[in-house]
Amino acid sequence: MRNDDRARADAVLHASAGEGHIYSAPGGADVYRTATRPDGTARLVASGEFDMDSSPCLQHALADARADGATSIELDVAAVAFGDSTFLQTLVRAHHKLRRIVLVGPAPHHLRQLFDLTGTTDLFHYAT
Template sequence: MREANDPRIPGSETRRVSLHSARRVHRAVNGCARVERAGSETSSTWFLRAAGEFDSDTVPCLREALGDARRDDAERILLDVSRVGFGDSAFLDALVEARRGPAGLVLVGPLPFRIRRLFELTGTLRLFPLVLLATDRGASGSV
């Protein structure tokens, strides 16, 4: 989907670039959290990497990134949360809200201890499909 302010149209200005080949980093104002869109082969699947600490002050950068995916008509959003050190109810609310949208939200892990604990305490882990990435440590341990 192209917005009226398409950056490829001369003279058009927009704050967000939502083209599938674009790389966009959303940062919290205080610098404690960020969400980056990693490369993906198609615009129908968005791969986002979240890192840092997400609370009511920093979660807007996550909401913006998820909103970009929705505006680009993503069919699926893969959200890597393996580098999230902290998340509170605002973080959880952003994930639950994204899950309600037309795009499917899949969490990519491993889940850090604090994030897994947040899901366990709130009973919300079952709401999110989870894909575990193989790590070097895990791969070497299985040999």
């Protein structure tokens, strides 16, 4: 891991919140993660702007979900105000490590456009 990558990863704040966990990054990006259900599904709710500096909070949430036994992720993206190639790369890597990723909620136009332009739309399942 490069020093700048380590600094970004170290900047992620993690806190328990009720029965879940909150991961926050500088700039206002947050991910709330619920405990993994018995069927192996973890639900994550992402909000804010996800770029190279803030995507590590999503990376940490996904890694912790896998460590807790999750084989499937439901990711609510309705409140994602921005997602760049780092955000997409995080989702693609998670897709390769997990059995299933379901994007929940109405996906913002900019995310649908990102998926369409990069040919990654079919990697994910969608639910509203």
